[in-house]
Amino acid sequence: MSRSLFLSLLTYVLLLAGMITVHGEFFALALPLVTYLLAGYLQGPEQIKLEATRHLSAERVLPDSNVDVTVTVTNRGATLEEVLLDDLVPAGLTVRSGSSRHWLRLKKAESYMFTYTVSGSRGGYVFQAIEVQVHDHLAVGSSTLRIATKERLFVLPPVTRIRQISIRPRGTRVYAGMIPARAGGAGTDFFGIREYQPGDPPGAINWRTSARQLDKFYTNEFQQERVADVGIVLDGRLRTNEFARGHSLFEHSIQAAASIADALLTQGNRVGLLVYATFLAWTFPGYGKIQRERILHALANARAGESQVFSDLEHIPTRLFPPKSQILLVSALSEDDLNPLIQLRAQGYEVMVVSPNPVKFELSYLPVNQTIELAGRVIHMERTLLLQRMGRAGIHVLDWEVTEPFDLFVKRRLSRSPFWLRAIGR
C-alpha cells in the first residue's frame, strides 16, 4: 500500500469517526495528517523529464579487470526533491569502488554525474537501464521510471599466445598458408620427385636422381602449404566439466579453445567454433581479426550446461564442418565419447582432442588418503585406456594437465619442429 493511500485512509477513518460520534476532536486529530498529505502533494513533481547517458572506460576486458562506469543524469523538467538513481548492474559484475546507487536532489536543468568501478568473471554483460525513483520531500507520492541506456561489456577469456599449432587436415583450401597440403608444389618441405617439365627452375632439378637416368631430368617437389578449415568444438557438458565442491574444468577448456582459435587464425586458417552444451552455439567459420573477436565473444558467453539431447557427442552436427577439414575437440572426455569420435574420423575428418585431465584436476583438491589414491589410480587407468583406444583409431589426443600453462604444453606437444630438424627427419 502506498504511503499516500495509507494516510488518506487513516484520515477518512478519523473524519468518519468524527461524524458518526459527533465529536469535533476527531477532526482536530485528522488535521496533522491532512496537512502532511497536502504538503506532500504540493511538492510532488508534475512531470519528470530526465535524460541519462552511461560511458564505460572499456568494452572488452580480461576477467577481474576494473572498468569505470560513468553515468550522467540531466533533469530537463522541474526541480526534483528526492531522486534515487540506481544504475542496474548486470548480475555477475561486482562493484569494486564507488556506488551504482545515489540519492540526491536534482534542480531544474541540473546534471549529476557519478562514477563507479566494476569487475567480473568471463561473460557478456548488458547494462540495460537506469532506474529512477522520484519522491516529493515527504514521499507522499512517488514514481518510478527506467531510462534505457544500453551498453555492453565483454569480459573475454584470457588468450595465451601460442606461436604455432601443427595440424594435418586431409583437405586444405586453395589459399597459401602454413598447413602442409599433402600436394606437391612450392614450399619448404621436401615432398617427392617428378619428371622435369619445361618451366621448372634449374635449381629444383634433382641432379643425383637425374644422373641415374640417361634421357630424363627429375625435379624436386616441395609440399605446398595452404590454409585449412578448422572447426573447434568446445565441450560444455556439465558431466565432463563440473566436479564436486563447485570445481570446474570449463574455464580451462575455454582458455584452451581461445588460445587455439587465436593461433589458428593468426596462421591464416578459416576457423569456426561450436559450443556443445545445453544447446549448440555455432560461430560461422571465418578468417582474421574479426573472426577472432566473434569467437572470443562466443567464448565469453559460453556456459556449461546439461541437456538430454546433447548428453553425448553423437549429435555433433558434422554438416557444419567442410569435408576433410580439421576438427579440434576441447573436452575432458567421457567413456562414451569414443564412438562418436571414431565416426567423425570415418567421415573423413582429421580429429584432434585437447583434453584437460579431469583425474589429476580432481585429485589436486581432494584430501590425500589411501582410498582416494586408489580410486584415482583406477580412474587414471581407465582414462589412459580410453586415450590409447582413441590413439589407435587415429585420433590425436593431447592429455593436458591444467596445472601446466597451456602455451608451454602446446609448445611441447603441438609446435611444428624447426626447418633444420624436419630436414633430418626429426
Place this chain on the structure above:
Amino acid sequence: MTIIALVSSILLGVVALAIGYAQGGASNYSFWFLLLGAIWLVTHFRKWYWFSSLALLIIVFAAAYGVWSEFRTLWMLLGALGGLLGWDLSDFARRLSYASPMDDTRGMERLHMERVGIVAGLGFGLAILSVVIRVERLAFEVAVGLVLLAALGLTRLVIGLRKN
C-alpha cells in the same frame, strides 16, 4: 540527525499517549504504549520498516479512542503527531540507507527536518486552533458541510498551485 529525531518522535508519541491515558484514569494502558515505542525502535534498527505503518495505525486509533473517552485532547494530539513524525522519519531513514557515502545526506537530512518540522508545526497549530476555537451555535451538520467544503477547496487549491 535522523535517528535522534526518530527516537524523539517515537518517544513523544508514546509518552504523550501514556500520560494522556494515565491522566484519564487508564494508567494500565500506559505500559503498553511504552512497550509499543520500544518495539518500534527495535524493529526500526532491525530494518523491519513495515512496522512503522502498523505503529502509526495503533497510535492514531489509540489517540482516537482517547479522544472518544474524553481524555485530554492535547496529549492525544501530541501522540498522533509523534506517531506521524516517527512514521515519516522511519521511511526517511530507509530512503537514507540507499544513499552512497558520497551523497550529500547531511543536506538532505537538514532539508527534510526543516520541511517536516514546518508541516508538523502547521498541522499541530491548526489542530490546536480547531480545538480551542469553538462556534457554539453551529449545528453539527453545518460543520460537516463546512469540512467537506474545505476539503474541496483545498483540493482545488492544490491543483491550482501545481499547475502554476
